[in-house]
Amino acid sequence: MMAAGAFAVGAIVGSFLNVCASRLPKGRSLWMPGSACPACASPIRWYDNIPVLSFLLLRGRCRDCAGRIAWRYPIVEMTTALLFAGAYLRIGWRADLVLALLFLCVLVVITAIDIEHQLIPDRVTLPGIVAGFAGSVATGRGSWSEPLVGILLGGGVFFVIILLSGGGMGGGDMKLGAMIGAFLGWKLLLPALFLAVFLGGVVAAALLAAGRKGRKDPIPFGPFLAFGAAVSLFWGGELCNGT
Ligand SMILES: [Zn+2]
Structure with missing residues (x-):
């Protein structure tokens, strides 16, 4: 149960890590504005921003312009989810877990x-x-x-x-x-x-x-x-x- 929770939290955090990976190299703010399609600049709707699932439901394409969504998005979300679940199972509910998750x-x-x-x-x-x-x-x-x-x-x-x-x-x-x-x-x-x-x-x-x-x-x-x-x-x- 708890490992599944860690997996879900990891997927959501992974979604934020994608924002970091897109914006940090360009020196853009991580917090503003909200996510938008890089091809047509349409804002991403909340229901199209569900980690991994949205990518699958949309078949890897933007709902507005059908431009391709990079594979990096679901891969980063899935990897982070697996790492969070793994770290929870390995380390357990201890103070080092927070440090390990940050490191990952x-x-x-x-x-x-x-x-x-x-x-x-x-x-x-x-x-x-x-x-x-x-x-x-x-x-x-x-x-x-x-x-x-x-x-x-x-x-x-x-x-x-x-x-x-x-x-x-x-x-x-x-x-x-x-x-x-x-x-x-x-x-x-x-x-x-x-x-x-x-x-x-x-x-x-x-x-x-x-x-x-x-x-x-x-x-x-x-x-x-x-x-x-x-x-x-x-x-x-x-x-x-x-x-
Ligand atoms: Zn688009």
Whole structure:
């Protein structure tokens, strides 16, 4: 029952995360005006704004102009709903749940924006570093040194990569690394980084081999980092303890 509730709340929050993913890269306000069709500018009616369901009922098209609605909308809503239900089942009704949900929301927004724009906005990562640090200390999962070392390590790893590679990775990846360290602490940051590098390498190699991407094409790394961070949030403790 409660997990279904978390799923429903996640779907509604996911709908707001879509607004964030559309507007943050353009520097627009998240609160005003209400949502409108990007093709014909008609305001979205409340009954056409129901997460996932409206997309299915409208068959992915605007009611007014029949312009296509991006697949990102139902995917983000569904993903957020599943993550909320999963986090509730995994963590239970504790103070850390709020912090975990906030972290997952930030990761979803960053993934959506990085895939679409090859950009990780400072407006998300910098407040995220502060919120992650403050939240980790407040929920008392460890001492304050754990998220602090996480910030330094997560940012530092990418700082070194940027220095050595002269491109490929950007400052956005560095701040995202620091933010993940702030939320997870350095112990859970490590499996997140390993997973991201491993998966990123496999996917990049597959895209090169399939001829879908050239050697010089940028492949955003943020989504891999976000995926690694989410896996580490759910199962990192077990990975670290070897159980
Ligand atoms: Zn329209």
